Amino acid sequence: MSNLKFASRIDTMHDTAIYMRGLFDNMTDPNMKSFGGGAPARSVLPMPYMEKIASEVLSDSGRGxxxxxxxxxxxxxxxxxxxxxxxxxxxxxxxxxxxxxxxxxxxxxxxxxxxxxxxxxxxxxxxxxxxxxxxxxxxxxxxxxxxxxxxxxxxxxxxxxxxxxxxxxxxxxxxxxxxxxxxxxxxxxxxxxxxxxxxxxxxxxxxxxxxxxxxxxxxxxxxxxxxxxxxxxxxxxxxxxxxxxxxxxxxxxxxxxxxxxxxxxxxxxxxxxxxxxxxxxxxxxxxxYYDENMKKMCATYKAGRDAMMETMDKFFPKGFKRTTPDGGYYVWVEFPKNVDAAAVKDRAEKEYKFSFLAGGDWYPNSKAEDHANMARFNFTTQPVEVIKEGIEIIGKIACEMAAE
Ligand SMILES: Cc1ncc(COP(=O)(O)O)c(C=O)c1O
Structure with missing residues (x-):
């Protein structure tokens, strides 16, 4: 362990750095079914196109x-x-x-x-x-x-x-x-x-x-x-x-x-x-290939968004609120005030290997505790069946907490 002193900027980014570390650990953990990070679905990554492009283009006679x-x-x-x-x-x-x-x-x-x-x-x-x-x-x-x-x-x-x-x-x-x-x-x-x-x-x-x-x-x-x-x-x-x-x-x-x-x-x-x-x-x-693949992406993600919103509406605690995004990757959720999103996430991760992000830290000028009931859910990474299963489980944990 060195005795070196870091630059002062490392202190100012201390709290957000800890949060970001956790986010990436969680997103890249192969054992976790994560609604946490903002990753695209595996099924719409461009592998089918890139194999051919790479073999032609990376050669000396191509654009190598x-x-x-x-x-x-x-x-x-x-x-x-x-x-x-x-x-x-x-x-x-x-x-x-x-x-x-x-x-x-x-x-x-x-x-x-x-x-x-x-x-x-x-x-x-x-x-x-x-x-x-x-x-x-x-x-x-x-x-x-x-x-x-x-x-x-x-x-x-x-x-x-x-x-x-x-x-x-x-x-x-x-x-x-x-x-x-x-x-x-x-x-x-x-x-x-x-x-x-x-x-x-x-x-x-x-x-x-x-x-x-x-x-x-x-x-x-x-x-x-x-x-x-x-x-x-x-x-x-x-x-x-x-x-x-x-x-x-x-x-x-x-x-x-x-x-x-x-x-x-x-x-x-x-x-x-x-x-x-x-x-x-x-x-x-x-x-x-861009337009073709984007059509595929949008169809896949729309199905994920719709499945997530429907399952939330069915299983999340009474009185919860959520956004209805016209696109993008995320639904933002407000649980009832007595539901601590970080505690729900901890249980979902430990007991069921499902994850999402607690949202309290995303407000620049307030303490995380002031927004402890907020959470971000990504609907683009996991397939629809996993979304339905995971959101139901997370909803049930949140309902138990809301009833306490
Ligand atoms: C709003 C916004 N800006 C920028 C980025 C970062 O993009 P990249 O992964 O290409 O650095 C993200 C990724 O989640 C994002 O949500």
Whole structure:
């Protein structure tokens, strides 16, 4: 055991780091049937396409050299083109490859953006509850994370504006579509308003939108960035939820000056995105497999969502509440006040090997005990039969607790 002293940022991220460690342990435990992490279903991972693509593309006569050699820090040009054509046009964003930085996993955009803009003590506004993994990143940069009020239409711009002024905030972070953890979607007028607030107060609006294409009902909404007239909105997206988390790829969308600066930060961090992944992912799009596989994903996940919501309604304690997401990966649950979600989870894990996430820690400015009855359930990882069995068991444990 060494006697070395860690940097002070390791202290500021201490609590969220413990939570994240547990989340990954739980998600990767082969003996656990988890509704905890945000993993895609095995049945829709792109193995059927990738075997053929890999054998053709990774050869010397194919794109092997591009895949295995050092490459452009911005990311592979044709992958950036694929992002513009296949992923951004449909959300009203008319971007060029020069507006795209490919990153190593969706979360890296948050890391690079913090390196570019955040000094210790800067305030970042978020939804409340917000995505705890990103809180972990923000804390690593020693930012102060302040939650804003939300309702069923997402973050409330009036509260955001009040807090921008109150805290002299540097950045607003939001997951506008099928949010994590709530599954809620920000309405169009609020998207427009957030873009305007970014311009009016010269703050960064960081729009983290990895679930946008995973829609089961309702209409496609324009991105916040589509309303941005001053370059204050930066979009962060990931290939993890729409292709494969193991690709460790994502992309940032911003004005060219910001992309150039992000490129410098990327070089200082890890030089370039993973070339092997980039080549394989680009080919998946060029060969037209994305739309086909996304249809399969949406059909699979819709069935999972419907089975989860129906089983919750049948077996969860009287008076519980849940969201009805139009897409994405999660249902957010409010158990009756006397049900401690962490205690339900402990019993479900120990006695039945089913798991989910207790939600108290996802509120940036309150103690976990104040929201001990909140929980996040993922419906994309497990097959429908496992969802039905597990949610019934978890419901019965929660009912016993509610009756005590
Ligand atoms: C809102 C949000 N942003 C970013 C990410 C991270 O994506 P990646 O796994 O590509 O780093 C996730 C993953 O769960 C997420 O839910």
């Amino acid at each position: 050299f591009e895949a295995f050699q050092y490459s452009a820090p911005f990311g592979l040009y044709d992958l950036r083109e694929a992002v513009c054509d296949h992923l951004l046009k449909p959300t009203g964003i008319d971007a060029k490859p020069e507006n795209i930085q490919i990153v190593s996993g969706g979360l890296e955009t948050m890391n690079l953006v913090c390196q570019l803009f955040i000094d210790p003590g800067d305030v970042i506004l978020t939804e409340s509850p917000t995505f705890i993994h990103v809180t972990d990143t923000f804390k690593m940069f020693q930012a102060e994370v302040v939650g804003c009020e939300c309702d069923e239409n997402g973050i409330i711009p009036e509260d955001v504006e009040k807090k921008i002024k109150q805290y002299n905030a540097k950045m607003v972070y939001t997951v506008p579509t099928f949010g994590n953890p709530t599954g809620r979607t920000l309405s169009v007028d609020r998207r427009k308003k957030l873009a305007e607030l970014g311009s009016k107060y010269n703050v960064v609006i960081l729009e983290d939108d990895p679930y946008r294409d995973v829609r089961y009902s309702g209409e496609v909404l324009p991105a916040i960035r589509s309303f941005d007239k001053t370059g204050n909105t930066i979009m962060a997206c990931s290939f993890s939820k729409i292709f494969a988390p193991g690709s460790r790829l994502g992309y940032a969308v911003a004005d060219e000056d910001i992309i150039y600066a992000l490129r410098d930060v990327k070089i200082a961090t890890n030089s370039q995105p993973p070339g092997i992944s980039e080549v394989l992912t680009a080919e998946f799009f060029h060969r037209g």
